[in-house]
Amino acid sequence: MGKQTNFYVLGILLLGSLFYSGCATNPVSGKKDFVLMSEAQEINLGKQAHQQVMKQYRPYNDPALQSYVEGLVDELGKKSHRANLVYHVTVLDSPQINAFALPGGYLYITRGIMAYMNSEAELAGVLGHELGHITARHGVRQQSAGTVAGILGAGVGILTGSGQAAQAANIGSTALIRGYGRSHELEADRLGAEYLANVGYDPQEMLNVVEILKDQEEFDKQLAKEEGREPRAYHGTFSTHPANDARLQEVVGAANNIKTAATREAGREKFLKYMDGAVLGTSEQDGVIRKNKFYHTDLNLFVEFPEGWKVDNLPDRLIAQPKTGDAQLQITVDDLNKKQTPKEYLNEQFKGQISNGQPVQTANFQGYTGYTNLTTKGGKVPSRVAAVFQGKRIYQVLIAGKDGNALNKYDAAGLTTIKSMRQLKNAERKLAKPKNIKLIRAKSGDTFASLAKRSDIATHAEEQLRLLNGMYPDGEPKAGQLIKIVQ
Structure with missing residues (x-):
């Protein structure tokens, strides 16, 4: 009992010393914040995280648009609470509707969200919101809280002989680009509105940005009802509150008291001219879907899916499903690393558990297909699988139904899709744009x-x-x- 008390006292002393050494003045509030890193460390953290982000995304190849966004960020940054920082913004080549920020001055905005904006003021609103996360040191405060939890978790691991608590305590560190809690989001809204007003925009433009995302959610509810699925929730900028939220109205409205507010037009036409010719949806590097057909220049690949099926082009796979939602077809691609036939490859992957196997010959590719039972949390799922070879590439195809009846219903359509896989014709290359x-x-x-x-x-x-x-x-x-x- 005495030793445990001593550990407790040591823990209190440790926390006390951490709190004393980790307090810094918040640039926004002027109050003391509990943080465990200096500004130099914050900037270094941002640099490292930036490298990780750019491994997941490509910069969007539009120098004029990139320069335009940089200019807006510089202007907003000079009127922010941390005008001493050099802000780095990257327009990402992604159809995702998102924007986010990292500690130390790094901001990101996707071409996907910009496509749905209709004025410079709306763009400035999103950028101002992300600047607010940086100036208020939300990422640093979140990281510091996670670090303390990690320290305490490590202590628990030492005392109990288990590292599970320490492992769980560090999970929060992954939240840097997943968004912040409601209080931090509201503070970022308030700061974004303030920075809008500082450079002459109407701070109420912040509410227009919220409406953009809420409209997306309402449309997805319509699609979800038609497709028999749950609606998707947006987890990025402004996702924590509706446009008519009373607290949001209050924090945005407070910026109206700034004398310089609303001296500048929203800049609708100026902004829209940067959108003329902008890519919408997936880029050429990721492949393009036109109705039920898929075209990919780099892979030199054409696929035709069943008429009326919904096709999603995800970063790592193609997914297609009928409106009923009781079946799904997936296509992934991988390197061929061993000299095998499609039959040998498929049997190796499924440990010989392939029934009714047969060769598949497309216009340009050779493959092999058959049936197997995939093990899922819900039990065994009857499926058709296929391996289609294109040179040193393998396309792995899966067609699964929620039960045997569903697979039987859509199996012929799935096999037709497999047989449609071929190289692009010269006339189709423009369709891959x-x-x-x-x-x-x-x-x-x-x-x-x-x-x-x-x-x-x-x-x-x-x-x-x-x-x-x-x-x-x-x-x-x-x-x-x-x-x-x-x-």
Whole structure:
């Protein structure tokens, strides 16, 4: 009992010394914050994390847009609580709707979220929000709290002989780019609105940005209902509160008291001109889906999926499923590392548990397919699997139904998809180019329904045009107004 008490006293002393040495003045509040790193350490942490981020993303290849965004960040940064920092912003080549920040002055914004903005002020609102996370040292404060938890967890591990608590205590360190808690998000909103006002924008533009994401969520609820799935939740900027949140209205409204507020126009046309020609959806490097067909230049690959199926192009796989949602087809790609036939490869992967196997010959590729039972948490799932060889590449295909009846229902369509896999024809290479935003001047009588017919959008074209132009779920373009369509 006495030894445990001594450990307890030592723990209190340790925490006391940590608190004393780890307190620093917050640049925003002027109050003492509990942090365990200096500003120099914070900057170094940001540099290291930046390298990790750029292993996961590509910078978007549009020097003019990158320079434009950098200029806005520099302007906002000079009017922030940490004007001494050099801010580094990267436009990411990603269709994801996201923006985030790292300690020490590193910001990221995707072309995906920018496609749905309609003014410079909205862009500045997102950037200002992310600057707020940096200036208020949210990442550092979160990291410091996690470090203390890690220290205490390590102590528990020493006393109990178990490292599990220490391992769990460090999980929070992964949250740097997953977003922050509600209080930090609201503080970032307040700071973003303040920085907007500092450079002359109406701080209420912050609410327009929130509305962009909420419209996306409402549209996804519609899709989820049609597809028989749960709606997706957005986990990035502003995701923790609705646009009509009273607390959000309050913190944004406080920026109205700044004298310089609303002396600058929103910059709608200036911003939109940077969006003319911007990539929408996946890039050429990731492959392009047009209706039910997939084109990939670098892989020299064409695939045709069943008519009416929803196809998702994810970073590591293609996923297609019927509207009923009771079956799924997946295609992944890997290197061929051993000299094998498709049959040998497939049998090796599934330990010989392949039944009714048969060769598959496509226009350019050779493969092998058969049936197996995949083990999942829900039990055995009957599936068709296939290996399709393209030179030194292997395409792994899986067709699974929720039960045997579902697989039987869609098996023929899945096999047809496998047999459709081939090299691109010369005439198809232009179709492997990504979809782009095109600006037009609306004419009298134009509606989103009529403009949808001119856009290369496979499904829900009218709704998606409304989302792109900030007029979801209703409203129509006015004559002379710049409008985004898709080509």
